[in-house]
Amino acid sequence: MSFGFMGERFxxxxxxxxxxxxxxxxxxxxxxxxxxxxxxxxxxxxYIREHVFGRIESLEPSAENIFTARISFAVEIxxxxxxxxxxxxxxxxxxxxxxxxxKFELPPSMLExxxxxxxxxxxxxxxxxxxxxxxxxxxxxxxxLLARELAELxxxxxxxxxxxxxxxxxxAEQHTAEFNERVERCAQAVARANQETGGSSIYAPNxxxxxxxxxxxxxxxxxHGAGAVxxxxxxxxxxxxQMLANDTDFDLPILAHPAxxxxxxxxxxxxISHFCLFGQLNRLAGADAAIFPxxxxxxxxxxxxxxxxxxxxxxxxxxxxxxxxxPAGGMNLERVPEMRAMYGRDVIFxxxxxxxxxxxxxxxxxxxxxxxxxxx
Amino acid sequence: MSFGFMGERFxxxxxxxxxxxxxxxxxxxxxxxxxxxxxxxxxxxxYIREHVFGRIESLEPSAENIFTARISFAVEIxxxxxxxxxxxxxxxxxxxxxxxxxKFELPPSMLExxxxxxxxxxxxxxxxxxxxxxxxxxxxxxxxLLARELAELxxxxxxxxxxxxxxxxxxAEQHTAEFNERVERCAQAVARANQETGGSSIYAPNxxxxxxxxxxxxxxxxxHGAGAVxxxxxxxxxxxxQMLANDTDFDLPILAHPAxxxxxxxxxxxxISHFCLFGQLNRLAGADAAIFPxxxxxxxxxxxxxxxxxxxxxxxxxxxxxxxxxPAGGMNLERVPEMRAMYGRDVIFxxxxxxxxxxxxxxxxxxxxxxxxxxx
Numbered sequence: 245m246s247f248g249f250m251g252e253r254f255x256x257x258x259x260x261x262x263x264x265x266x267x268x269x270x271x272x273x274x275x276x277x278x279x280x281x282x283x284x285x286x287x288x289x290x291y292i293r294e295h296v297f298g299r300i301e302s303l304e305p306s307a308e309n310i311f312t313a314r315i316s317f318a319v320e321i322x323x324x325x326x327x328x329x330x331x332x333x334x335x336x337x338x339x340x341x342x343x344x345x346x347k348f349e350l351p352p353s354m355l356e357x358x359x360x361x362x363x364x365x366x367x368x369x370x371x372x373x374x375x376x377x378x379x380x381x382x383x384x385x386x387x388x389l390l391a392r393e394l395a396e397l398x399x400x401x402x403x404x405x406x407x408x409x410x411x412x413x414x415x416a417e418q419h420t421a422e423f424n425e426r427v428e429r430c431a432q433a434v435a436r437a438n439q440e441t442g443g444s445s446i447y448a449p450n451x452x453x454x455x456x457x458x459x460x461x462x463x464x465x466x467x468h469g470a471g472a473v474x475x476x477x478x479x480x481x482x483x484x485x486q487m488l489a490n491d492t493d494f495d496l497p498i499l500a501h502p503a504x505x506x507x508x509x510x511x512x513x514x515x516i517s518h519f520c521l522f523g524q525l526n527r528l529a530g531a532d533a534a535i536f537p538x539x540x541x542x543x544x545x546x547x548x549x550x551x552x553x554x555x556x557x558x559x560x561x562x563x564x565x566x567x568x569x570x571p572a573g574g575m576n577l578e579r580v581p582e583m584r585a586m587y588g589r590d591v592i593f594x595x596x597x598x599x600x601x602x603x604x605x606x607x608x609x610x611x612x613x614x615x616x617x618x619x620x
Numbered sequence: 621m622s623f624g625f626m627g628e629r630f631x632x633x634x635x636x637x638x639x640x641x642x643x644x645x646x647x648x649x650x651x652x653x654x655x656x657x658x659x660x661x662x663x664x665x666x667y668i669r670e671h672v673f674g675r676i677e678s679l680e681p682s683a684e685n686i687f688t689a690r691i692s693f694a695v696e697i698x699x700x701x702x703x704x705x706x707x708x709x710x711x712x713x714x715x716x717x718x719x720x721x722x723k724f725e726l727p728p729s730m731l732e733x734x735x736x737x738x739x740x741x742x743x744x745x746x747x748x749x750x751x752x753x754x755x756x757x758x759x760x761x762x763x764x765l766l767a768r769e770l771a772e773l774x775x776x777x778x779x780x781x782x783x784x785x786x787x788x789x790x791x792a793e794q795h796t797a798e799f800n801e802r803v804e805r806c807a808q809a810v811a812r813a814n815q816e817t818g819g820s821s822i823y824a825p826n827x828x829x830x831x832x833x834x835x836x837x838x839x840x841x842x843x844h845g846a847g848a849v850x851x852x853x854x855x856x857x858x859x860x861x862q863m864l865a866n867d868t869d870f871d872l873p874i875l876a877h878p879a880x881x882x883x884x885x886x887x888x889x890x891x892i893s894h895f896c897l898f899g900q901l902n903r904l905a906g907a908d909a910a911i912f913p914x915x916x917x918x919x920x921x922x923x924x925x926x927x928x929x930x931x932x933x934x935x936x937x938x939x940x941x942x943x944x945x946x947p948a949g950g951m952n953l954e955r956v957p958e959m960r961a962m963y964g965r966d967v968i969f970x971x972x973x974x975x976x977x978x979x980x981x982x983x984x985x986x987x988x989x990x991x992x993x994x995x996x
Binding site for chain 1: 716
């Protein structure tokens with residue numbers, strides 16, 4: 245009897261620290277900890293041992309005292325749920341040291357249960373009528389400005405050719421610029437600029453909000469004419485992003501912001517890889533663009549880690565479309581050529597403070613930003 | 621002009637690594653990064669500088685190259701939202717190394733915007749009619765058992781005097797024991813045992829589910845007679861827990877499970893302290909009990925870290941009630957006296973596999989477990 249288990253499996257790859265014996269013990273532990281949560285001897289049913297237990301597909305050294313384990317799980321134990329996939333990939337073992345989730349590979353039957361990004365890279369290009377070049381993005385800030393001041397900034401940025409004008413992710417329901425007033429004013433300001441320029445700039449408000457309110461905020465954003473939304477899946481939950489990306493009434497692109505997710509990637513020995521967290525998981529959960537801190541800015545990601553995120557945004561995942569890597573974080577205009585060389589054309593350049601500090605002339609700064617990117 | 625900022629502030633305490641100059645630079649960076657996200661020089665409005673900027677209240681050495689910074693923020697920038705509180709406390713700076721959130725102190729005006737646990741420790745004792753002793757808890761597993769088999773286990777545990785019989789957190793929508801059938805069968809099984817014993821055992825199903833489904837699962841659980849629910853806030857989001865704890869139709873106690881939260885506490889130099897994550901944040905978000913891996917079991921928390929969680933479950937937080945620390949994770953019965961000595965009486969002992977491995981006689985094992993606790 246197989247009790248309905250059909251034998252199809254998906255694979256998670258883990259980086260394990262320790263000597264070979266330690267690494268094997270960790271891999272064997274993952275097989276139980278992430279499934280039955282019982283010692284081997286206490287599980288007597290053959291079909292559970294055969295199907296429900298995780299299975300070590302391979303265990304190979306990758307460096308001194310570093311091993312790579314590929315562990316497979318029955319597709320049925322996830323039951324098509326993103327939340328349960330997160331749990332099987334990294335739930336309890338997040339609490340054990342020396343285990344890092346590097347990547348996952350899902351068979352088509354599982355991937356098809358996920359819609360992934362509604363637009364992805366190609367869809368977002370089409371909506372914005374930008375077939376080839378990199379996209380320009382900036383943020384409305386600082387927190388504390390009044391809604392009409394943020395809208396004035398949005399108008400300026402749109403006039404100056406910035407494609408995506410997003411809320412700073414810290415803009416929430418502050419009394420200085422409450423969500424509804426802010427979204428209405430900023431969306432109108434960008435529409436007005438578009439009328440004047442013939443452009444297609446969009447405004448993306450931050451809809452991260454307490455559970456039960458994100459959806460209403462998303463629909464409000466759409467109603468007011470926002471062209472996309474910003475969400476922090478580390479705060480709201482990756483599953484909220486998936487809900488929005490799948491919804492039939494809400495249909496805007498989603499930009500994923502990495503706030504509160506840093507602890508997953510602080511250590512090479514623990515947590516989740518940049519590739520998997522910001523690339524694969526964001527995509528599976530429906531982000532159309534993955535914002536992350538660029539190397540050499542005010543955060544600490546390395547160039548290799550940023551490369552890994554780009555790969556996670558692009559890697560073959562069946563029906564799940566590629567998305568835009570969106571480097572950000574204290575970039576100044578002088579570094580745009582370097583970023584251009586590294587990221588190529590399939591990228592959104594998110595520059596906030598740098599667009600204001602280059603000179604006191606916002607129009608000139610935006611023009612310079614566009615020239616730097618377009619001339620290459 | 622103060623633009624509506626009234627001067628009231630809340631305080632977050634951070635552990636910063638580095639020498640004094642590094643630590644001061646980190647503290648100053650937090651003040652901007654978590655609020656305006658602009659360099660000092662680009663913010664010209666006096667009221668924003670005065671109110672919206674974070675403010676270093678103190679910076680003291682706590683060990684060699686370790687500093688403790690207390691940083692205050694205007695209450696208005698959180699606007700009463702748990703999601704925005706998480707963002708201000710640790711959003712972007714989670715992405716910067718050498719910063720750990722140790723604790724937070726909210727003034728009464730902010731705490732009153734949070735209900736916290738619906739029951740808390742006292743309320744759960746009242747519901748379970750257990751005024752003084754520690755509570756007994758176990759988990760239904762392994763994943764892969766049929767719903768009727770899990771129900772049979774639940775019946776046995778209830779008959780044997782286990783107070784709280786929870787789903788293993790890995791039980792989701794697997795075809796072997798789908799949520800509705802499982803909850804109905806297990807709740808009925810526990811009710812049947814209660815009728816036979818005159819006891820008040822409760823069943824707590826895992827309602828962690830994709831966004832939009834947790835609430836329905838919570839109501840289904842209540843409808844079928846579950847006595848509490850289990851939720852993984854690291855997967856579903858702390859905000860989902862708050863929504864459930866505040867809801868007027870759903871009114872069961874909530875047990876918070878730490879799956880997927882381990883990366884926050886892996887490193888002493890980064891992330892969030894055990895005290896804050898499993899204690900303060902769980903409480904603020906409405907958990908009635910905080911499950912965590914006990915020291916010396918199959919996880920790696922130290923005794924000090926477990927103590928810190930107990931403190932976070934108990935620390936004075938105005939209107940936010942204390943909750944039950946719930947040590948778990950590969951405990952065997954031999955260690956109960958040690959746990960009893962450390963945790964005292966205000967604790968839920970969660971023993972899963974240990975209740976089955978002690979001997980092959982489940983009834984005898986449960987009795988022995990109860991005796992070990994009660995005789996002290």
